[in-house]
Each structure stands twice: as C-alpha cells, then as structure tokens.
Amino acid sequence: MEAPRLAQPVLAILFAPLLLGVVNRVKAWVGGRRGPPVLQAYWDLAKLLRKGAVYSRSTTWIFRAGPIVGVCAALVATALLPVGDTPALMGFPGDLILLAYVFGLARFFTVLAALDTGSSFEGMGASREVQFSALAEPALLLALAAVARNTGSTSLTGMMQGISVHAWTTAGPALALVSAALLLVFLAENARIPVDDPATHLELTMIHEVMVLDHGGPDFAFVLYGAALKLWVLGALLVGIAVPVRSGDPWIDAAGFAAGMLALAVVVGAVESSMARLKLLRVPQLLAGAAALSALALILVLR
Amino acid sequence: MNMLMETVVVLLILTNLMLLGTSRLFACIRLVAFQGVVLGCLPVLVHSGHVGARAVGLAVGTILLKGVVFPRLLFRALREANIRREVDPFVGYSVSIFAGILALAVSIWTTRHLTIPGPGVSTLIFPVSLFTILVGLFHIVSRRTAISQVLGYLVLENGIYTFAVVIVGEVPLMVELGVLLDIYVAVFVMGITIYHINREFDHIDADQLDSLKG
Amino acid sequence: MSLFFVGIGVLLVGGLLSAAAGRNGPWSGRLGALGAVVGCGLALAPAVGVLGTGVALESRLPWPMPGGSFRVEIDALSAFFLLPILALSALAAVYGTGYLRPAPRPPGAHWLYYNALVAGMALTVAARNGILFLIAWETMTLASFFLVTYDHQKESVREAGWIYMVATHLGTAFLLALFLLLQKSSGSLDFDRLEPGTHAGLLFVLAVLGFGTKAGFLPLHVWLPEAHPAAPSHVSALMSGVMIKTGIYGLVRILTLLGPPPLWWGWLLVGIGATSGILGVLFALAQHDLKRLLAYHSVENIGIIALGLGLGVLGVASGSHTLAVLGFAGGLLHVANHAAFKGLLFLGAGAVLHATGAREIDHLGGLQKKMPWTAGCFLVGAAAISGLPPLNGFVSEFLIYLGAFRAVSGLGTGVAVPAIAVIGSLALIGGLAAACFSKAYGMVFLGEARSGHAEHAHDPGGAMVAPMLVLAAACAAIGLAGPWVVRAIGPAIAALAGPGDLPETGLLGRVSLGAGAFLALAALLAFLRSRLLAGRRVGAAATWGCGYAAPSPRMQYTASSYAQPLTDLLRLFLRTRKHLRQPGGYFPGPSSLETETPDVCRDRIFEPVFRGFGWVLARLNWLQVGQVHLYVLYIALTLLALLIWRLH
Structure with a gap:
C-alpha cells in the first residue's frame, strides 16, 4: 500500500479540529470580534482529556459506549474517502453505503446514550436528531447516486476520479444541484445553522448539543473530536465533488483539496453569520428540499 | 449552449416547486417575476448560432413585461388589498410540493410518448414546459386568494410560452405580442377586480364570491 | 431424504404425545418441546447437506389423491428456506418451555399445534405438487390460527384470530385460482411439469396477491399487526421470523416456474417493496405496544426483501447477471437475517412481557440494569434490524444497495429508475427504522423505570436466555462473515439468478474488514479511556436536570413524545387520532392526552x-x-x- 493513500485519514485526524477553529474565526470576524484562536479546539480537547469523569447514576455501559462509537465510526469513514485522484485507504465499490451507515451507527449510539440518562432534554434532542437524519439520509444517497450515474462508478474513489473540470462543463447543472444537496446535508448532519445552532445556550432549542449534556471529561473530548471528524468527512465529500482539481500530481490535488476545505469553512462561517436558525418545523422542508435537489440531479443525468 | 439550456430548465423546475411551497404572496410574485426573466432569455438561447435582432427584441420585451410590469401591478394590488400571506389554501404546502413532483414525473412520462416535431433542443425542455403548465393549473385550482390565481395564470402562460418558443423557433412576433397583450389586459382587469372585491368584502378570497349568487 | 421424513414424524409424534400427556403439565411441555427440537435437528441435516453439496434430494410416495402426488424434493432453494425455519423453530421451542412455565392450563394442545405448524412449514417448502403444497399450506395456517388464539379467553385475541383466519383464506383463494390455472395450461400439478402457458403475467399477479397476503405486502398486511401480538411470544417469533417467509418462498418458487420474467414484474415488486417498507416502518413508529411495533416491522422487512427480489427480477429481465445476483442474494439473505433478528426481538419482547407483564412501551424503562442479558440481546437485534454495520442486517441491505447503485451507474433507464426508487426508499427505511428502534430499545431498557411494572423485573431463566444468545451470536456472525455466508447460499441464489459465479459479493469481505477495523478501534479507545481515567476521580451523580432539582422518572421523554415529530410530519399517511383533555380555568382539573394509530x-x-x-x-x-x-x-x-x- 503506497503512502498517499493514507493522506485522507492522516489529514482528517490532524486537522479536523482546525476546521472548527476556522469556522469560529470567520464568524467572529464577520461579527466584528477577535474571536478565539484558530487552535482553540485543540486546547479544549487537551483540557478535557486531562479531567476526571462524572457519570449519572441512571446510566449504563451504553452511555459510555456512545462517544467511542462516534469517534470510531468517523475514523472508519476517513479510510473510505479519497483526496483528489489518490485512491482511498480502504475504498471498494459500494463503499459509499458503508460510509453512510457507519454514521448511522454512530448516531444510533449517540441517541441511545442520550436516552440512557433519562433526562427529558436529552430525549428531546434525540427525538429531533433521528427525525432530521431520517430525512437527510435519502438526500445523501440519492445525491451520490446521481454522481454514480454521471461517473459510471460505484466507489467513492472512482467517483472522485471521474469528476473533473470536464465533467463540470458537460454536466454542470446536475453537479451543482448535487453540491447544493450535499451542502444542505452537511449542514444538517453536523448540527450547523440553519438546522441547529452550535453556539446556543438554551436546551429547548438544541439538537446535537443537548444530547451530550451529560458527558464530561475524556468522554466529552471524544464527543467533540468525533463531531469534528464528521464535519471533516462530510465536508471532504462535498469538496471532492464541488472542487474538481484533478491534476494527477498528489501534491497539487491535496493543495486543491485543502483550499476547498478552507473555502467550505469560510462558507459555513458566512452562513452562520448571516442566517438565523430555522423554525424546527421548517427543517424537514429544508431536508425534503435537499432530497428534491438530488432527485432533480438524477433526472438530469438519467437521459 | 446546451448547458445554459439545462440551467434554464433547472431554474424553471426549482421556481415552480418553490412557488408551490411558499405561502408569502410577495415571495410568490418575485418567484414568478424571476421565472419571467429566465424565460425571457430563452429566445436568445434557442438559436445557438445566430442571434437575430428579432429574438433579442422578443427577449427584451418579455423580460420587461414579465419581469417588471406584471410584478409591479401585482405588488400594487397586493399592497392595496393589504394582505401578505395565502392563509389556509385548499391544498397544503407539503402536499402541493408532492403533487408538483408527481406532475413532473407525469409530464416526463407523457412527453416520452409524444412525437414532437421541431428541433431537438433539449430533451427536458418539453416535459418542463408541460410541467409548468400543470403547476399553473394546480396553483389556480388549489389557492384561495385571487392574486394567487392570477399568478397561476401567469405561470400557465409561461409554460405555453416555453413550449412555443422552443417548438416554433422563430415565433411570429405579432402573435407572441398578442398573447402577452391578452395576459396584460387580464392582469390589469384582475388587479382592478381584486381591488374592488377587497373594498366590497374586506378580503380577496375568490371562493366566497359565490355569496353573490343571491 | 429419509432423515427429513423422520424429522417430520418426530415432530408430529412429539406433538401428539404432548397432547396425550394431558393434565400432566410439566411432562406435556417437555415432550412437545423435545419433539420439536429433535425433529428440527433431524430434518435440518439433509438441508445443510443439500446446500453443502448442491445435489438435490428427491422422493415420491404413492398417494391416492386425484391430481395429487406425494412428491417431495429438497433443492438448494428449499434447503435455504428450511434452514432458518427449522433452526428458529427449535430455538423458539426451547424458549417456549420457559415462557409457558406459569401456565394457566396444561400446554399439550399448544405443543400439538406448534409442532404441526413447524411440520407444515417444512413440508410447504419441500412439496413439489400443487395439492400437496396447498395441504401443507393449510396445515400451517390452521395450526398457527390455534396458536394465535392460545389466550382465547380474551376478546381481543379472539378477534385477532378471526381477522387472521379471514385474511389468510382470502390469500389461499388466490393461490387456488393460481394452481387451477396452472393445471389447466399444463395438465398436471407436479411442479416440474408446470407450464405457465400464455398468461404468465396473470399468474404472477395471482401469486403476488396470494403469497403476498401471507408475507404481509401492503395493503394485504392487515392481519399481521393483529395476530402477531396476540400469540405467545415464541409463537410470534416463529410466525414473524419464518412463517411469513413461506409467502416469499412461494413467490420465488413460482418465479422459477413462470419462465423468463418481463421488466414490469420487477417494477411491480420494487413498487410493492417500497410501499410496504416505508409505510410499514411508519406505522411501527406510531405504535405504543412493543409487540405490535415489531409486527409492523415485519411488514417493513418484507418490503426490503421485495426490493431485493425486484432488483433481481430486473437483472434477469435486462440480462444483467451481476444485478440479478446482487438483488436475489440481498433478498434471500435478508430472509435469513430477518428470521434471526426478528426472532431475537420477539423473544426479547417476550422476556420483557414475562418479567413485567407490560407490553406498553410507555410503562417500561430502566430494564438495562435489571435484565442485562435480555437487554444486550435486544440491543443486538435492534441494531441489526436498523441495518447497522457490523451486524447481519447491513450485509443484506448492502447487497441490495450495491445492486441498485450498479444499475443506476451502468444500466438503461428502464432499470435505473426502479433502482433509484430502491435507493431512496431503502435510505428512508433505514433512517426511520433506526428512529423506531432507538425508541423501542431506549424507552424500554434505558433511563429509569416509568411505572411499577418495571421495578421488580429480572432476567428470565436459562431456557429463555440461551435461545436469545444463540440468535444474537448468529446476527453478529452473519454480519462479520458475509462473503462466506453468501458463498454458502450460492446454489440457492443461482436457482433464481441463473447459473454462473457470484460477481461482486466478494466485496462483503471489504465490509467485514471495515467492521473489523471499527471493532478494533473501539476496543483501543475503550482501553485508552480506562487508562486515562485510572487514578482520577470518577464520580457518580444524578442526571443533570438543567437546573431543576427534583426530577422524577415520570418526567422522562416517553416513546410517544419521542416519535411525535415524525408522526406529526407524516400524519398524512398515519391518521393518528388524538384524544386531548386540556387543562382549563384557574384551578385546572385532571387533563390527559391519548393517541392511537389504527391501521x-x-x-x-x-x-x-x-x-x-x-x-x-x-x-x-x-x-x-x-x-x-x-x-x-x-x-x-x-x-x-x-x-x-x-x-x-
């Protein structure tokens, strides 16, 4: 196995928290503040890993398994994603299904860990999480089906290799629709505005944050790191399709990829600065819209 | 050029679906105006090689009329009637979107079974024009306020316009202008009617006009 | 082959002896269950042999029945269906001895019908003559009717039994028409001499209606959510896990007899699968009764199986061997997988019912600490039925997905469009199933007890726990050993998809690799955390109540409130009825909210x-x-x- 294949996992493991830092920095900049350092997420993780833990008396081993499953699922997912033309570490035809479903596994356990505490707030967050993710899943897989049709491949590696500037000039509208759908899924799955507000401090309005209220110490570090990895992986998927830098030279590809990730972080920051969170009742419509965009892209590529 | 046509197609579909899912009447008018502007570009796009003065004229005329004049009239009617939202439509918004997607599928299926003469510009433009017509009809049938019904007529006309532009290629300018004029008069009359209905009854719900039967 | 008949004989003799033991309850139970276990074990041997060697066993006995002949054959397809039927029957029988222990009356009659049901199912999948098939089919139906009405003192149970009886005979009527037409066109009812004649399409539709009633295709599923909860839990497991699969068996058997399928059969199956799958899981989501919820999930899983079979038919019709193999492999494997995890879940629900006396999810809670074994097994089943890796549900769904993506990426529109429908509906089903089972597991086993029912629960005895452990192990094993399992059932797949190798199914090895990596990483992280926490202060406290100082278990989120956003969103299909008594005035009186979601x-x-x-x-x-x-x-x-x- 040649070294470039390790690129995606290594990049994700090292730089995933950085992405959060950039997003927050952009938000602060747009809001006219200085904001936390770009490396703040790393300091938070280090601090949490040094702490002890407090567990609720209501909880069982499920509660402790939740954060671990979250991190491991995201780590497995990084092994399925390529960087530009470089094949993924573990890519195979159909790997996109595994990608979608390991995140499903992580969500299942996060939700169960939330229910394990017996807190009504966490139950509420869990209820919202399963509702929105059930609607985001078809949008994600249909969008990838459109890419599969366009590139004639069923592995993420093959799809990313099939997308190029040329593909964008011939099937631009379809790929733009796919990118839009994936952006919506990305925002929803990572609990960002306009679906969920990561900076909120009112339990009644939260989705993801409220599910992890009871985690502390190393467990919470795992939760944060797992969330950062998930942000990275879904972001990398979007960037791989929306930024068609395929030169054949792994360094240039990686640079294009990095620039794309940075741009995505800036876009997320800008969206969060300029939009309000949607009413919870409107979120399903947003996600159904994402699925409709994917379906539209499929109609375009099917002819 | 094909890609631009596809973009037009996508924009048409998206505006139609958004129209079905929006309750704010101002937003609806803006959507229809945007649709008019997009359609205005069609005559220029259809003739990939040479762009004649006539096509440009038609495009400019369409954009002015559909993108500027109609919306202004409607905005004014709306402001005078002092309503902002379509409250309580006959068919809910989620169901409307679902019906829209169904209509899209139906129109794709039907146009597959039709033999349409004329240049094969984009295989999707015919189904989408049919889809636009269906959405217009659906909007007329399913909404309560008179202004929504006017919007429905406009969308209906947009669909016919798309079909005509693509199928005939060189639309005789006079015919097209005649159609636009008809619609113009219709909008005008509707605007006046809305104003009067509103003054008489304090609302513009068209379904309550049956109380006039006596 | 004789082992198979001996097995059937032992089953029937065991049942009869159990009934004859009459008032002597313990002996009656032991004899019946022993007959079931030994009989199933004996009959299992030839089935395993056939799958291993690929050589079909056949026998023909004299039978003075006009138009009928006692032809029995175990080929790869029959053997594949026999495997889960017999294995689950034996396990459920062991469980049943524990479940019926504090019985109100001697269990002799129950065991007679139980063993008759098992024998009927085994004979159904082995019969090679129309009349013999229908007789076995009716034996199965009648035996299960008496099992459903085990608690016949209850009005609701009698009604459920009645609905079951009517529905299943409506289905049989279609089958009768099917076989009559077949006999008319071919002059015989022996399966190997059947000719579809000119109206294969009509025959296929009749088979879909007739077998679909047993399998539970929407909207023919109405008997399922009534009959399954009414029966004792191990019978529910058997009915939901394998009996409804005889409907699937009948459908695929008829498919092999009707000649090359046209494309629209695939479209029809995909359409049925999508509706059954999505609506099945939606109805499940709205249920408050644990066993009723599980029964609706059977409708959903039958839908997934139909999606796989539909893709397979599309593959055969369009000449794509890869698609045919992937579709049929996914569909068939899901048959076995569903038997494992649905059996497990019903047994788990039975254990909960046995320990607490409550089926209402909103009355339970906190059982993880009191029934750790049951809870662990139920968790495995819940994750498996949600199609999550590394368990078996994911393996079969992966095959179906892969087939659909293959069709979308490389085949014509006539196949790609239904394949897109498969992808979209599977994704939606997966998400909703995860929602539903996080609710079922989370509300029943996690948190704190919501009522007195759950406070004094404890794990049941070994006879009930052991079958659950075996099934949970099977779920994990199939999930991790995907490629070998698919190769083992290769002959059954080839019977439907046509001869040839099994392309692409080797990719399951990569899935197993990913699952292995996941488990290794999880172990590593768990170890890391225990090292980090070693020597530090690890405290225990009450759950953080967001500032509220006196939380009580009654304040927990309930199953109904958990599912409410989704059921409200999709009320168009569910028609949930709400009975709300609102508090009013300055001194509000009692208030209440009840919801029910009838079919x-x-x-x-x-x-x-x-x-x-x-x-x-x-x-x-x-x-x-x-x-x-x-x-x-x-x-x-x-x-x-x-x-x-x-x-x-």
Whole structure:
C-alpha cells in the first residue's frame, strides 16, 4: 500500500479540529470580534482529556459506549474517502453505503446514550436528531447516486476520479444541484445553522448539543473530536465533488483539496453569520428540499 | 449552449416547486417575476448560432413585461388589498410540493410518448414546459386568494410560452405580442377586480364570491 | 431424504404425545418441546447437506389423491428456506418451555399445534405438487390460527384470530385460482411439469396477491399487526421470523416456474417493496405496544426483501447477471437475517412481557440494569434490524444497495429508475427504522423505570436466555462473515439468478474488514479511556436536570413524545387520532392526552368492503331459517343444479 493513500485519514485526524477553529474565526470576524484562536479546539480537547469523569447514576455501559462509537465510526469513514485522484485507504465499490451507515451507527449510539440518562432534554434532542437524519439520509444517497450515474462508478474513489473540470462543463447543472444537496446535508448532519445552532445556550432549542449534556471529561473530548471528524468527512465529500482539481500530481490535488476545505469553512462561517436558525418545523422542508435537489440531479443525468 | 439550456430548465423546475411551497404572496410574485426573466432569455438561447435582432427584441420585451410590469401591478394590488400571506389554501404546502413532483414525473412520462416535431433542443425542455403548465393549473385550482390565481395564470402562460418558443423557433412576433397583450389586459382587469372585491368584502378570497349568487 | 421424513414424524409424534400427556403439565411441555427440537435437528441435516453439496434430494410416495402426488424434493432453494425455519423453530421451542412455565392450563394442545405448524412449514417448502403444497399450506395456517388464539379467553385475541383466519383464506383463494390455472395450461400439478402457458403475467399477479397476503405486502398486511401480538411470544417469533417467509418462498418458487420474467414484474415488486417498507416502518413508529411495533416491522422487512427480489427480477429481465445476483442474494439473505433478528426481538419482547407483564412501551424503562442479558440481546437485534454495520442486517441491505447503485451507474433507464426508487426508499427505511428502534430499545431498557411494572423485573431463566444468545451470536456472525455466508447460499441464489459465479459479493469481505477495523478501534479507545481515567476521580451523580432539582422518572421523554415529530410530519399517511383533555380555568382539573394509530388500510379499505359484504349478506338472511331439513333441501337443489349444468 503506497503512502498517499493514507493522506485522507492522516489529514482528517490532524486537522479536523482546525476546521472548527476556522469556522469560529470567520464568524467572529464577520461579527466584528477577535474571536478565539484558530487552535482553540485543540486546547479544549487537551483540557478535557486531562479531567476526571462524572457519570449519572441512571446510566449504563451504553452511555459510555456512545462517544467511542462516534469517534470510531468517523475514523472508519476517513479510510473510505479519497483526496483528489489518490485512491482511498480502504475504498471498494459500494463503499459509499458503508460510509453512510457507519454514521448511522454512530448516531444510533449517540441517541441511545442520550436516552440512557433519562433526562427529558436529552430525549428531546434525540427525538429531533433521528427525525432530521431520517430525512437527510435519502438526500445523501440519492445525491451520490446521481454522481454514480454521471461517473459510471460505484466507489467513492472512482467517483472522485471521474469528476473533473470536464465533467463540470458537460454536466454542470446536475453537479451543482448535487453540491447544493450535499451542502444542505452537511449542514444538517453536523448540527450547523440553519438546522441547529452550535453556539446556543438554551436546551429547548438544541439538537446535537443537548444530547451530550451529560458527558464530561475524556468522554466529552471524544464527543467533540468525533463531531469534528464528521464535519471533516462530510465536508471532504462535498469538496471532492464541488472542487474538481484533478491534476494527477498528489501534491497539487491535496493543495486543491485543502483550499476547498478552507473555502467550505469560510462558507459555513458566512452562513452562520448571516442566517438565523430555522423554525424546527421548517427543517424537514429544508431536508425534503435537499432530497428534491438530488432527485432533480438524477433526472438530469438519467437521459 | 446546451448547458445554459439545462440551467434554464433547472431554474424553471426549482421556481415552480418553490412557488408551490411558499405561502408569502410577495415571495410568490418575485418567484414568478424571476421565472419571467429566465424565460425571457430563452429566445436568445434557442438559436445557438445566430442571434437575430428579432429574438433579442422578443427577449427584451418579455423580460420587461414579465419581469417588471406584471410584478409591479401585482405588488400594487397586493399592497392595496393589504394582505401578505395565502392563509389556509385548499391544498397544503407539503402536499402541493408532492403533487408538483408527481406532475413532473407525469409530464416526463407523457412527453416520452409524444412525437414532437421541431428541433431537438433539449430533451427536458418539453416535459418542463408541460410541467409548468400543470403547476399553473394546480396553483389556480388549489389557492384561495385571487392574486394567487392570477399568478397561476401567469405561470400557465409561461409554460405555453416555453413550449412555443422552443417548438416554433422563430415565433411570429405579432402573435407572441398578442398573447402577452391578452395576459396584460387580464392582469390589469384582475388587479382592478381584486381591488374592488377587497373594498366590497374586506378580503380577496375568490371562493366566497359565490355569496353573490343571491 | 429419509432423515427429513423422520424429522417430520418426530415432530408430529412429539406433538401428539404432548397432547396425550394431558393434565400432566410439566411432562406435556417437555415432550412437545423435545419433539420439536429433535425433529428440527433431524430434518435440518439433509438441508445443510443439500446446500453443502448442491445435489438435490428427491422422493415420491404413492398417494391416492386425484391430481395429487406425494412428491417431495429438497433443492438448494428449499434447503435455504428450511434452514432458518427449522433452526428458529427449535430455538423458539426451547424458549417456549420457559415462557409457558406459569401456565394457566396444561400446554399439550399448544405443543400439538406448534409442532404441526413447524411440520407444515417444512413440508410447504419441500412439496413439489400443487395439492400437496396447498395441504401443507393449510396445515400451517390452521395450526398457527390455534396458536394465535392460545389466550382465547380474551376478546381481543379472539378477534385477532378471526381477522387472521379471514385474511389468510382470502390469500389461499388466490393461490387456488393460481394452481387451477396452472393445471389447466399444463395438465398436471407436479411442479416440474408446470407450464405457465400464455398468461404468465396473470399468474404472477395471482401469486403476488396470494403469497403476498401471507408475507404481509401492503395493503394485504392487515392481519399481521393483529395476530402477531396476540400469540405467545415464541409463537410470534416463529410466525414473524419464518412463517411469513413461506409467502416469499412461494413467490420465488413460482418465479422459477413462470419462465423468463418481463421488466414490469420487477417494477411491480420494487413498487410493492417500497410501499410496504416505508409505510410499514411508519406505522411501527406510531405504535405504543412493543409487540405490535415489531409486527409492523415485519411488514417493513418484507418490503426490503421485495426490493431485493425486484432488483433481481430486473437483472434477469435486462440480462444483467451481476444485478440479478446482487438483488436475489440481498433478498434471500435478508430472509435469513430477518428470521434471526426478528426472532431475537420477539423473544426479547417476550422476556420483557414475562418479567413485567407490560407490553406498553410507555410503562417500561430502566430494564438495562435489571435484565442485562435480555437487554444486550435486544440491543443486538435492534441494531441489526436498523441495518447497522457490523451486524447481519447491513450485509443484506448492502447487497441490495450495491445492486441498485450498479444499475443506476451502468444500466438503461428502464432499470435505473426502479433502482433509484430502491435507493431512496431503502435510505428512508433505514433512517426511520433506526428512529423506531432507538425508541423501542431506549424507552424500554434505558433511563429509569416509568411505572411499577418495571421495578421488580429480572432476567428470565436459562431456557429463555440461551435461545436469545444463540440468535444474537448468529446476527453478529452473519454480519462479520458475509462473503462466506453468501458463498454458502450460492446454489440457492443461482436457482433464481441463473447459473454462473457470484460477481461482486466478494466485496462483503471489504465490509467485514471495515467492521473489523471499527471493532478494533473501539476496543483501543475503550482501553485508552480506562487508562486515562485510572487514578482520577470518577464520580457518580444524578442526571443533570438543567437546573431543576427534583426530577422524577415520570418526567422522562416517553416513546410517544419521542416519535411525535415524525408522526406529526407524516400524519398524512398515519391518521393518528388524538384524544386531548386540556387543562382549563384557574384551578385546572385532571387533563390527559391519548393517541392511537389504527391501521389505515384496515380502516379505509377493508372495513368498508366487508361492511358492504355484510350488508349484502344481511339481505340474504331469509335463507337462514334454522331448520335442518330445509338446509338439506338447499344442498340437494344445488347438487341437482350443478348436475344439470354439467350435463347440459
């Protein structure tokens, strides 16, 4: 196995928290503040890993398994994603299904860990999480089906290799629709505005944050790191399709990829600065819209 | 050029679906105006090689009329009637979107079974024009306020316009202008009617006009 | 082959002995269960042999039945279906001995019907003659009817049994028509001599209706959510896990007899699969009763199986061997997988019911600490049925997904469009199933006890825990050993998809690799955390109540509130009824909110039709005079009329 294949996992493991830092920095900049350092997420993780833990008396081993499953699922997912033309570490035809479903596994356990505490707030967050993710899943897989049709491949590696500037000039509208759908899924799955507000401090309005209220110490570090990895992986998927830098030279590809990730972080920051969170009742419509965009892209590529 | 046509197609579909899912009447008018502007570009796009003065004229005329004049009239009617939202439509918004997607599928299926003469510009433009017509009809049938019904007529006309532009290629300018004029008069009359209905009854719900039967 | 007959014989003898033991309860139970376990074990041996060697076993006995012949054959397809049927029957029998322990009455009759049901199912999948098949089919139906009405003192159980009886005989009527037509076109009812003639399409539709009623295709599923919860839990497991699969077996068997399928059969199956799958899981989401919820999930999983079979048919019709193999492999494997995890879940639900006496999810809670074994097994089943890796549900769904993506990426529109439908509906089903089972597991086993029911629960005895452990192990094993399992059932897949190798199924090895990596990483992280926490302060406290100091278990989120956003969103299909008594005034009195989600298909389709029938029949009430000699006259007149018509 040649070294470039390790690129995606290594990049994700090292730089995933950085992405959060950039997003927050952009938000602060747009809001006219200085904001936390770009490396703040790393300091938070280090601090949490040094702490002890407090567990609720209501909880069982499920509660402790939740954060671990979250991190491991995201780590497995990084092994399925390529960087530009470089094949993924573990890519195979159909790997996109595994990608979608390991995140499903992580969500299942996060939700169960939330229910394990017996807190009504966490139950509420869990209820919202399963509702929105059930609607985001078809949008994600249909969008990838459109890419599969366009590139004639069923592995993420093959799809990313099939997308190029040329593909964008011939099937631009379809790929733009796919990118839009994936952006919506990305925002929803990572609990960002306009679906969920990561900076909120009112339990009644939260989705993801409220599910992890009871985690502390190393467990919470795992939760944060797992969330950062998930942000990275879904972001990398979007960037791989929306930024068609395929030169054949792994360094240039990686640079294009990095620039794309940075741009995505800036876009997320800008969206969060300029939009309000949607009413919870409107979120399903947003996600159904994402699925409709994917379906539209499929109609375009099917002819 | 094909890609631009596809973009037009996508924009048409998206505006139609958004129209079905929006309750704010101002937003609806803006959507229809945007649709008019997009359609205005069609005559220029259809003739990939040479762009004649006539096509440009038609495009400019369409954009002015559909993108500027109609919306202004409607905005004014709306402001005078002092309503902002379509409250309580006959068919809910989620169901409307679902019906829209169904209509899209139906129109794709039907146009597959039709033999349409004329240049094969984009295989999707015919189904989408049919889809636009269906959405217009659906909007007329399913909404309560008179202004929504006017919007429905406009969308209906947009669909016919798309079909005509693509199928005939060189639309005789006079015919097209005649159609636009008809619609113009219709909008005008509707605007006046809305104003009067509103003054008489304090609302513009068209379904309550049956109380006039006596 | 003789082992198979001996096995069937042992089953029946065990049942009869159990019934004969009569009032001696313990012995009656032991004899019946022993007969079931030994009989299943004996009959299992030839099935395993056939799958291993690929050589079919056949036998023909003399049978003085007009049009019938006692032809029995175990080929790869039959063997594949026999495997889960017999294995689950044996496990459920062991469980049943524990479950029926504090029985109100001797279990002899129960075991007689249980063993008859197992024998009927085994014979159904082995029969090679139409009449023999229908007889085995009816044995199965009648035996299961008596099992469903085990608690016949309860009004609701009797009603459930009645609905089951009517629905399943409607299905049988279609099958009768199917076989009559087949006999007309081929002159024989032996399966190897059947000719579809010119109207294969009609025959296929009849098979879908007839077998679909047993399998639980929407909207023919109405009996399922009534009958499964009414039966004792191990019988529910058997019915939901394998009995409804005999419907799937019948469908694929008929598929092999009808010749090359046209494309629209695949479209039909995909359409049925998508509707059954999505609506099945939606109805499940709205249920408050644990066993009813599981019953609706059977409808969902049958839908997934139909999606796989539909893709397979599309593959055969379009000449794509890869698609055919992936579709049929996914569909068939899901049959076995569903037997494992649905059996497991029903047994788990039975253990909960046994320990607490409550099936209402909102009355339970906190059982993880009191019933750790049951809870662990139920968790495995819940994750498996949600299609999550590294368990077996994911393996079969992966194959179906892969087939669909293959079709989308490389085949014509006629196949790609239904494949897109498969992808979209599977994704939606997956998400909703995860929602539903996080609810079922989370509300029943996690948190704190919501009522007195759950406070004194404890794990059941070994006879009930052991079968659950075996099934949980099977779920994990199939999940991790995907490629080998698919290769083992290769002959059954080839019977449907056509001969040839099994392309692409080797990719399951990569899935197993990913799952292995996941488990290794999880172990590593768990170790890391325990090292980090070693020597530090690890405290225990009450759950953080967001500032509220006196939380009580009654404040927990309930199953109904958990599912409410989704059921509200999709109320168009669910028609949930709410009975709200709002608090009012300055000194509000008691207030309450009740929701119930009756079956829309039953309410909107079947009830009006049956009411219409009832009206028509009421008009004919004058024929019923209550005097026997007049009835004899009716019979004589009918016979005479038939005779005249025939001679005419």
